[in-house]
Amino acid sequence: MKRKYIVNIFIGIxxxxxxxxxxxxxxxxxxxxxxxxxxxxxQEVVDYTNESKNDIDKxxxxxxxxxxxxxxxxxINDFDGxxxxxxxxxxxxxxxxxxxxxxxxxxxxxxxxxxxxxxxKIYHNYNGDDASKYIEESKKYxxxxxxxxxxxxxxxxxHMEYYREFVSAEISGxxxxxxxxxxxxxxxxxxxKGKVTDxxxxxTKDTTDIYIIILVKDGDEYKVGEVQKNVPFY
Numbered sequence: 001m002k003r004k005y006i007v008n009i010f011i012g013i014x015x016x017x018x019x020x021x022x023x024x025x026x027x028x029x030x031x032x033x034x035x036x037x038x039x040x041x042x043q044e045v046v047d048y049t050n051e052s053k054n055d056i057d058k059x060x061x062x063x064x065x066x067x068x069x070x071x072x073x074x075x076i077n078d079f080d081g082x083x084x085x086x087x088x089x090x091x092x093x094x095x096x097x098x099x100x101x102x103x104x105x106x107x108x109x110x111x112x113x114x115x116x117x118x119x120x121k122i123y124h125n126y127n128g129d130d131a132s133k134y135i136e137e138s139k140k141y142x143x144x145x146x147x148x149x150x151x152x153x154x155x156x157x158x159h160m161e162y163y164r165e166f167v168s169a170e171i172s173g174x175x176x177x178x179x180x181x182x183x184x185x186x187x188x189x190x191x192x193k194g195k196v197t198d199x200x201x202x203x204t205k206d207t208t209d210i211y212i213i214i215l216v217k218d219g220d221e222y223k224v225g226e227v228q229k230n231v232p233f234y
Contacts, residue, residue, distance in 0.1 A: 097175040104182050112222050113171050115141060116188045116213050119224050124192050124209070126164035128157030128199065142224045143216065150227075162199035164207075166192065186215045186222065 100109040119141035125134045131154045139147050174187040190211040197204045209230055216225035 100173040100177075103177065103179040104186070108182070109173075112186050112215055113188065115215060115222055115224070116171050116190060117169060120169055120190045120192060120211060120213065121166055123227070124164065124166040124169075124194055124211075126155065126157070128162040131155060131157065143218050146223075146225055146227065157199070160198050160203070161196045163197040163201070165195045165197075167195060167206075168193045183217055185225065188213045188215065 100113075104112075119138055122138040122141075123134055127133055132151060135147070135150050135154070142150075170191045172189045172191070174189065177187055190213055192209045192211060194207050194209065195204050196207050212226070212228040212231060213224055214226040215222040218225075
């Protein structure tokens with residue numbers, strides 16, 4: 001009788017255990033499902049929130065960009081270059097330098113400029129084998145003082161510039177020359193184009209030289225009283 005009672009107790013405990021385990025399993029499964037649903041719902045909310053935030057940021061950036069572009073376009077359209085109309089200034093012709101023809105007359109200008117041209121056409125040439133040749137040949141255009149000065153200090157040839165040849169010349173006057181000095185001196189500027197050749201006559205190159213030539217009264221005629229090469233001119 002006692003033994004049967006103990007067996008019934010164990011059976012009761014087993015049934016309770018089974019029923020409890022079953023119920024626990026059901027509630028556990030339901031709890032997991034609820035948690036899963038809650039997790040999915042939370043994830044969806046997070047995704048939706050991020051998506052909304054991105055869209056909002058894009059809209060704000062787009063709006064700011066449009067405002068900036070509109071502002072820049074307005075600034076460009078309103079910009080007139082910042083330049084003001086510069087009024088034309090009248091030129092006072094009395095302040096312009098006068099030509100030699102206006103200063104000393106057409107006839108004297110023509111005569112004296114021809115002396116300069118004829119002189120430099122000969123004087124510019126050079127031959128290293130006979131260094132004083134063209135000084136002698138242009139002597140008739142010089143004063144005696146200039147001739148003796150040049151003949152005492154004859155130019156020396158170099159290896160690369162042993163021969164020099166006259167090609168052409170442009171003769172112009174000095175803006176600083178005043179008509180009242182016409183009986184003292186008349187300055188001219190000669191831009192001379194030429195060619196130089198080396199001592200072996202293997203290489204020739206073009207050159208441009210500038211001469212200051214001062215004409216002075218020598219008796220009743222004008223002669224070259226001073227000549228300088230490649231120095232700052234008037």
